Amino acid sequence: LGKEGLVIVGxxxxxxxxxxxxxxxxxxxxxxxxxxxxxxxxxxxxxxYVVAGLIPSLESLILHTPEYFREQHGIxxxxxxxxxxxxxSKSVVRVRMHVEKREVGYDALILATGAAALCPPxxxxxxxxxxxxxxxxxxxxxxxxxxETRPRTCAVVGAGYIGLEMAEAFRARGLxxxxxxxxxxxxxxxxxRARDIVAEEMRAxxxxxxxxxxxxxxxxxxxxxxxxxxxxxxxxxxxxxVSIGVGVRPEVALARDAGLEIGESGAILxxxxxRTSAPGVYAxxxxxEVLHRVSGxxxxxxxxxxxxxxxxxxxxxxxxxxxxVEARYAGVVGTTVVxxxxxxxxxxxxxxxxxxxxGFDAAEVESESASRAGYYPGASKxxxxxxxxRTGRLLGAQMVGREGVAQRVDVYAAALHxxxxxxxxxxxxxxxxxxxxxxxxxxxRAAHAAMKKx
Amino acid sequence: LGKEGLVIVGxxxxxxxxxxxxxxxxxxxxxxxxxxxxxxxxxxxxxxYVVAGLIPSLESLILHTPEYFREQHGIxxxxxxxxxxxxxSKSVVRVRMHVEKREVGYDALILATGAAALCPPxxxxxxxxxxxxxxxxxxxxxxxxxxETRPRTCAVVGAGYIGLEMAEAFRARGLxxxxxxxxxxxxxxxxxRARDIVAEEMRAxxxxxxxxxxxxxxxxxxxxxxxxxxxxxxxxxxxxxVSIGVGVRPEVALARDAGLEIGESGAILxxxxxRTSAPGVYAxxxxxEVLHRVSGxxxxxxxxxxxxxxxxxxxxxxxxxxxxVEARYAGVVGTTVVxxxxxxxxxxxxxxxxxxxxGFDAAEVESESASRAGYYPGASKxxxxxxxxRTGRLLGAQMVGREGVAQRVDVYAAALHxxxxxxxxxxxxxxxxxxxxxxxxxxxRAAHAAMKKx
Numbered sequence: 001l002g003k004e005g006l007v008i009v010g011x012x013x014x015x016x017x018x019x020x021x022x023x024x025x026x027x028x029x030x031x032x033x034x035x036x037x038x039x040x041x042x043x044x045x046x047x048x049y050v051v052a053g054l055i056p057s058l059e060s061l062i063l064h065t066p067e068y069f070r071e072q073h074g075i076x077x078x079x080x081x082x083x084x085x086x087x088x089s090k091s092v093v094r095v096r097m098h099v100e101k102r103e104v105g106y107d108a109l110i111l112a113t114g115a116a117a118l119c120p121p122x123x124x125x126x127x128x129x130x131x132x133x134x135x136x137x138x139x140x141x142x143x144x145x146x147x148e149t150r151p152r153t154c155a156v157v158g159a160g161y162i163g164l165e166m167a168e169a170f171r172a173r174g175l176x177x178x179x180x181x182x183x184x185x186x187x188x189x190x191x192x193r194a195r196d197i198v199a200e201e202m203r204a205x206x207x208x209x210x211x212x213x214x215x216x217x218x219x220x221x222x223x224x225x226x227x228x229x230x231x232x233x234x235x236x237x238x239x240x241x242v243s244i245g246v247g248v249r250p251e252v253a254l255a256r257d258a259g260l261e262i263g264e265s266g267a268i269l270x271x272x273x274x275r276t277s278a279p280g281v282y283a284x285x286x287x288x289e290v291l292h293r294v295s296g297x298x299x300x301x302x303x304x305x306x307x308x309x310x311x312x313x314x315x316x317x318x319x320x321x322x323x324x325v326e327a328r329y330a331g332v333v334g335t336t337v338v339x340x341x342x343x344x345x346x347x348x349x350x351x352x353x354x355x356x357x358x359g360f361d362a363a364e365v366e367s368e369s370a371s372r373a374g375y376y377p378g379a380s381k382x383x384x385x386x387x388x389x390r391t392g393r394l395l396g397a398q399m400v401g402r403e404g405v406a407q408r409v410d411v412y413a414a415a416l417h418x419x420x421x422x423x424x425x426x427x428x429x430x431x432x433x434x435x436x437x438x439x440x441x442x443x444x445r446a447a448h449a450a451m452k453k454x
Numbered sequence: 455l456g457k458e459g460l461v462i463v464g465x466x467x468x469x470x471x472x473x474x475x476x477x478x479x480x481x482x483x484x485x486x487x488x489x490x491x492x493x494x495x496x497x498x499x500x501x502x503y504v505v506a507g508l509i510p511s512l513e514s515l516i517l518h519t520p521e522y523f524r525e526q527h528g529i530x531x532x533x534x535x536x537x538x539x540x541x542x543s544k545s546v547v548r549v550r551m552h553v554e555k556r557e558v559g560y561d562a563l564i565l566a567t568g569a570a571a572l573c574p575p576x577x578x579x580x581x582x583x584x585x586x587x588x589x590x591x592x593x594x595x596x597x598x599x600x601x602e603t604r605p606r607t608c609a610v611v612g613a614g615y616i617g618l619e620m621a622e623a624f625r626a627r628g629l630x631x632x633x634x635x636x637x638x639x640x641x642x643x644x645x646x647r648a649r650d651i652v653a654e655e656m657r658a659x660x661x662x663x664x665x666x667x668x669x670x671x672x673x674x675x676x677x678x679x680x681x682x683x684x685x686x687x688x689x690x691x692x693x694x695x696v697s698i699g700v701g702v703r704p705e706v707a708l709a710r711d712a713g714l715e716i717g718e719s720g721a722i723l724x725x726x727x728x729r730t731s732a733p734g735v736y737a738x739x740x741x742x743e744v745l746h747r748v749s750g751x752x753x754x755x756x757x758x759x760x761x762x763x764x765x766x767x768x769x770x771x772x773x774x775x776x777x778x779v780e781a782r783y784a785g786v787v788g789t790t791v792v793x794x795x796x797x798x799x800x801x802x803x804x805x806x807x808x809x810x811x812x813g814f815d816a817a818e819v820e821s822e823s824a825s826r827a828g829y830y831p832g833a834s835k836x837x838x839x840x841x842x843x844r845t846g847r848l849l850g851a852q853m854v855g856r857e858g859v860a861q862r863v864d865v866y867a868a869a870l871h872x873x874x875x876x877x878x879x880x881x882x883x884x885x886x887x888x889x890x891x892x893x894x895x896x897x898x899r900a901a902h903a904a905m906k907k908x
Binding site (some may be wrong): 013027043045046049054055060061063075147173176214236293303304305306308309330333334335336338344346348372374375376377404406407408409410411414415416417420424425427428429430431433434435436438439440441443444 | 467497499500503508509512514515566593615656747755758759760762763776784785786787788789790791792793798800802827828829830831858860861862864867868869871874877879881882883884885887888889890891893894897899907
């Protein structure tokens, strides 16, 4: 690489992982990171737990400061610096730093622009007290609002993982909480019995849960703050605070305007080396598509662990002139987990609907098993749903339980990576001791049930 | 099968799993189970937790009674019935029921004779107060001894998983406890830093732990009960109760006397259908060898989960005249886990020494990682050691931590089944949420460290 070095747009998970990996690959090259907000290097996934009061302050989420990157690694991180325009043909990016605009040349550039929370333009969505939670600044605004207005009631719109975490956070703060989800599922794929277990847990902890109802608007009180949520069926309920978690969209404006190819999912298209369609331009993290290893399709799957690892790949490739060093991102199998009060809810691979729409002749089998030996205190039920094709190949798994779910789902993730059939899963030699599993592990029970059905 | 039906010798895990699976395969065939002790169908792995007082009584460990098997499944279970001699050429087994001896014919027979705890013939080993814990009756004797003599101090000989569990159990009972292990490892394979973490945890909970010292005898008090333990270095320490957990041996006398082939490990040789060298005779559980899928060798690996599954295979094959129904046992990868106070210690596959003695050009890499996001309360360290060959193929894993170990080791078990390399492990898409894992899972960190080393 030449003397312009590497420019990275975005200074959170993928961007800084890329910067660090690039530095490892190239001890001397100039590396600049531009972050348009004032915050870098923080664990965005921790925001709900700060709102809950479980983590003392937003500052606890910060891993490193710009000084750390400059002094320890020679990486220049500039906050409040927005990339306005990317000109791949000239290898230049136009940026605004505070008021000043300028052009910055690069030898290689990595887009790590992330994703933005969706806020549907419903009547009243701009009222004070209506929030989305995505960035550090969102957390700051939300916490300040809670402190200043002392809300007693809240509504959470959307039962994705953010919605589930926020409902729990508000309950921990002592607010009365109502969760409204327009579909009949949670985490966009857990339906049926799994959905019911999650909903029961929410209700047991004082969250009112409403499925199949769409929020159509918000009304204010005399002070101009949000006070009521209106739904499609004509219901209205009180909410001094509204948290909207109905989804996110990739931040692709810079890429699209620069003529970079955008994938069918709406996120930036890359190859497995995280190269975009423009020479010298890479993308990583929530702004770009990934390969789903089960469906074989390129999908948008904005999550922290894949973002960091795409950052590593983009950074290694962008910094290395050695073409034999071909860092590659292997793609995802779609593994997610969320804590819902005392429950662990997880999924990996495809749901039945996703499998069918991806062209598989798929079936699903439910099973229930204990988390520990039956005689060992504290045993609880683990509910599992496996999705398979007609040859018995595992396509997906969903699990809900009070313990032993968050890591057990990783066995299914490994099985999906390896293309295992349920009969192979049934043969696994898994760890057994009375405090941790029944003699026959839930994974083996579930595979056994799926074998009988297929 | 003819009218004699199936005879099973042994009525605990493997024997009854075989009986139930045989019944599923053949609704009508006569099935008889002979158990020489008075106890059947109990969770032997729960015994330490009854001693600890965590489980209220030994009866809590019993799953089913002989009446249940007779009335619900038409399976005749006879306790106090010892198999004296097996005559495969005549398809007859000679048994003693209480005082009466008789011959019982069979069409198929399954040996599920289990294993016996080793009690080295040291001076004083027959003293009152010296115990091995293997069967229900051992538990009964031990509990009665504690109740009647109220011991204040105890010694646990051997730091295998039984020894670790018993030391914890005695501490829970309020006894002062000393653990003496002749080697420098725990669980026969955990050495180095992993061993130290386990030992520190024991000591933090008041167990005195001594490595590299051999117990050479026991001395009694005036009442003729054990009072002191003597070691090879000349030490003597007080112990009103001694629990010996230095290993087990397969119960193969019946098989050997009948001329059945015994494997190099000393346990009964079977094929993957659990057939012994004698036609019509199967074996399952702790009395027989299994294939170790990593070393490719047949080994003795007496544990509950493999025992039950070998029982299933033996039962299905013994009961089915349909040769196309070929139930097969896939073997083990050597997965075990044990709770040591607040720790989870687990291993799977081969240790470095085992890998080298199995002919692998093996190396090992240690790593440490957090169990949760760094900012999430309750995060603790997970220590991992991976053993690989020179191509990066995973050969084994050892893990110790306060949480997230017992199920995470199963990901390594699945990887061993699939023959994965560490670079494939490093690519796994694993579940992440702040309460359950750091952004980059300990499994990925460990694989990353192993990749750099290999």
